[in-house]
Amino acid sequence: MATTERPTKLWPTLEVLSPIPSELSPSTDNPDVLEINLGPNHPSTHGVLRLVAKLDGEIVVGLRNELGYVHTGIEKNLEQKTYWKGITYVPRMDYLSFFTGEVGYCMSVEKLLGLEVPRRAEYIRVIFQELTRLHSHLIFLGTGSVDLGGIALLFYCFRDRDHVLDLFEMVTGQRMHPRYCQVGGVAEDLPRGFEPEARKLVRYLRNKIGEYEGLIEKNPIWRERTVGVGVIPPDFAIKMALSGPNLRASGVDWDLRSANGGYGAYRELGYSPVLAENGDTFDRFWVRVQEMRSSLDLIEMCLDGLPSGPHIADDRKVVLPPRHELHTSMESLIHHFKIVTEGFRVPAGQVYVPIESARGEFGFYMVSDGGPKPWRVRLRPPSFVALESIAAVANGHYLADLIAILASLDPVMGDCDR
Amino acid sequence: MPEPAHEISSPTWGEPDTAAVDRLSAHLGEGGVVTHQIDRGELTIQVAVERWVDVARYLRDAEGYDFLSDLMTVDWLGYSGEVAGYWSSGAFAGKDLNRVGSSGLAAVATAPGPKRFSVSCHLLKLLTVPSGQSRRVRIQAFVDDGEEVDTLIGVYPSADYHEREAWDMMGIPFRGHPNLKRILLPDYWEGHPQRKDYPIGGEPVQFSDDV
Numbered sequence: 001m002a003t004t005e006r007p008t009k010l011w012p013t014l015e016v017l018s019p020i021p022s023e024l025s026p027s028t029d030n031p032d033v034l035e036i037n038l039g040p041n042h043p044s045t046h047g048v049l050r051l052v053a054k055l056d057g058e059i060v061v062g063l064r065n066e067l068g069y070v071h072t073g074i075e076k077n078l079e080q081k082t083y084w085k086g087i088t089y090v091p092r093m094d095y096l097s098f099f100t101g102e103v104g105y106c107m108s109v110e111k112l113l114g115l116e117v118p119r120r121a122e123y124i125r126v127i128f129q130e131l132t133r134l135h136s137h138l139i140f141l142g143t144g145s146v147d148l149g150g151i152a153l154l155f156y157c158f159r160d161r162d163h164v165l166d167l168f169e170m171v172t173g174q175r176m177h178p179r180y181c182q183v184g185g186v187a188e189d190l191p192r193g194f195e196p197e198a199r200k201l202v203r204y205l206r207n208k209i210g211e212y213e214g215l216i217e218k219n220p221i222w223r224e225r226t227v228g229v230g231v232i233p234p235d236f237a238i239k240m241a242l243s244g245p246n247l248r249a250s251g252v253d254w255d256l257r258s259a260n261g262g263y264g265a266y267r268e269l270g271y272s273p274v275l276a277e278n279g280d281t282f283d284r285f286w287v288r289v290q291e292m293r294s295s296l297d298l299i300e301m302c303l304d305g306l307p308s309g310p311h312i313a314d315d316r317k318v319v320l321p322p323r324h325e326l327h328t329s330m331e332s333l334i335h336h337f338k339i340v341t342e343g344f345r346v347p348a349g350q351v352y353v354p355i356e357s358a359r360g361e362f363g364f365y366m367v368s369d370g371g372p373k374p375w376r377v378r379l380r381p382p383s384f385v386a387l388e389s390i391a392a393v394a395n396g397h398y399l400a401d402l403i404a405i406l407a408s409l410d411p412v413m414g415d416c417d418r
Numbered sequence: 419m420p421e422p423a424h425e426i427s428s429p430t431w432g433e434p435d436t437a438a439v440d441r442l443s444a445h446l447g448e449g450g451v452v453t454h455q456i457d458r459g460e461l462t463i464q465v466a467v468e469r470w471v472d473v474a475r476y477l478r479d480a481e482g483y484d485f486l487s488d489l490m491t492v493d494w495l496g497y498s499g500e501v502a503g504y505w506s507s508g509a510f511a512g513k514d515l516n517r518v519g520s521s522g523l524a525a526v527a528t529a530p531g532p533k534r535f536s537v538s539c540h541l542l543k544l545l546t547v548p549s550g551q552s553r554r555v556r557i558q559a560f561v562d563d564g565e566e567v568d569t570l571i572g573v574y575p576s577a578d579y580h581e582r583e584a585w586d587m588m589g590i591p592f593r594g595h596p597n598l599k600r601i602l603l604p605d606y607w608e609g610h611p612q613r614k615d616y617p618i619g620g621e622p623v624q625f626s627d628d629v
Contacts, residue, residue, distance in 0.1 A: 016575040019571075019596035019597075020578065020596045020597045021571060021575035021576070021578045022578045022579060023597065067601055067602060068600075068601060068602035068603060068604070071602040071603065073611065075587075075612065076611055076612055076618075080618065107427060107428040108428065110427065110428065111428045111458055112458070114458075116427075117427050122427055234545070235545075238484055238485055238544060238545055239574070239575050239576065240575060240576045241485060241486050241487070241574070241576035252544070252545065254544055256429055259429075259550070259552055260429065260430050260431075260432055260550060260551075260552055261430065261550070262429065263427055263428055263429035263430075264427045264428075265427075349457055349458060350457070350460075350462070350492075350530075350556075351428075351458055351460060352431075352460065352487075352488070352540050352554070352556065353428045353429065354429060354487060354540075355428075355429065361487060363487055363488050363540070365488065365490050365538075365540070367492055369497050375492070375497060376492045376493070378488070378490040378492075380487065380488040380490075380540075384579060384583075385576055385579065387579075388575075388576055388578055388579050389576075417602055418602075
């Protein structure tokens, strides 16, 4: 694959911190070391993350993360809800890459059930997973540029993000957290007029992404701030279990959409991941910008090859019957009632379904005891894991670079704290 | 209903690495690997908790599982029998409402292990193989309440936060962890909320003492 063909690159060494891998304690005995709090309410910490930094002058010599400010007990809540009610909870974690949460949760239930999803639903899911990735990366780019002192990109990105959400609104009625994914497929078929709108958006964004790319690639200030800052060598990234764009920025050919053939409709679409070479802050921005391009390609491929057929599986024990049948069919009414009140039962077992969210490997570990509620759901949040490496990466950098590195790792605190 | 004969859309774990299980069990000797099973294409190796770190180190160094996807804990208290009790009663007792679209005989879920908690890891071959041939494996060990598990930080440094979370949420202590503090909940929190016997909705209201 691509990683093996490339000439071996000399990476700087980055040791895992010891004894605590996620915490940097100052080695200097300088009495002037200053301890400052970044956050929890600091605009650059992307939500409510508290970084306790120890500074020697302007150099970061100690760093500790304090998490948990937006812990809402989603894992515990999911144990109290029937499977189909849980679908609304998961997207509230990673609220920027919301649709991936829905898809991953539904996929793990489907894996437990052994339920087949119609091809059309798989394609629709991919369209919306890629739209949500666009949404997430646009916000990443916008807020990331604010962290680096450029305000213009924020407005551009938020404007375009609204166009992405317009499509969600058109199909689902909601702009965010649409609960569009269902166990067995998607809740509704695409409305008429979706395809031209989607193609319009693809054309529009393809233009715009070129502009944004120019804004960061050709901007000397941006390059000064990011090139060579916070280099993560691949072996360190693997040790600290970085995933997603953060890993691919270090040149590791790993994307769950393509690894082992991918999942869902990605299997048929044949995706090849975007890789960067240097693993610095610039590359982590660059990879995401390029990923937006490939997302647009994927959306276009899905629109071109969108299969006809049902949008949801036809298993009446799991899937809600079509609305119109409720007026005429007693059985449908009973099924509807049973699924809504009691939920459907899922065979006992444990599964782990990792999917590629905008932030990396979003894993769903689900244990069923055979009842209508999951016994245990463990969500493996990519942001939670990504934050472990920030102390080692920011070691010896300027405080301002710490902000840039944090922005480039793209943590979402809702995702991290659940 | 016949067994589903189609392709499930979720990502594959790769071919179950059963040869690695044999080698692992030969390496560990008697009592290391308790059992292994393949369910829904996922290979689970149940190991003795005393050999937890040995297992991880062997899988990393000799088998090439270089990436710790996730570390998680499950409380199996009441998994089988009464508490799990989503089984029908009365006229429907014994009906298998479990399998989709069928009503065969009941197959009551049984807890997979002898002890209350399980600690599991999902390991992945990432850099060591081309990305088309990566494999995943789950290693699982069972522990009693308060029984210590050796920390995996020495093998997989990213286990740091996962283990802190397991302590915070499930109350499983990790021996040798350099910083085993609560991570998501505040330090003064009492109890471990992810446990099955943790009361729901019964938490005292904070800051209400002097009102």
